């Protein structure tokens with residue numbers, strides 16, 4: 001079962017990388033949320049999301065990952081980003 005242990009060690013490393021990358025992404029999107037609130041821009045940008053989804057679906061297909069899964073994952077992340085943007089805008093307008 002050494003192979004199982006080795007695979008699980010790699011899975012743990014990959015999960016840690018995903019968490020760190022997501023944390024970095026949210027650090028960026030929180031700054032985007034502040035800029036959008038400052039310039040009275042709406043939290044969501046459907047045109048940008050369409051481009052991101054098309055791009056990620058292509059990247060997923062090339063990497064032999066299910067494009068549907070990639071789209072669902074991106075939408076899940078973006079929903080959370082929009083929730084943060086809305087909270088940032090609400091806090092700003094309450095000041």
Ligand SMILES: O=C(O)C(=O)C[C@]1(C(=O)O)C=C[C@@H](O)C=C1
Nearest residue numbers: 029032044045046048049078081
């Ligand atoms: O690029 C933006 O305008 C963002 O707010 C970031 C982001 C994203 O998480 O990638 C989130 C919401 C928008 O609808 C589009 C993209």
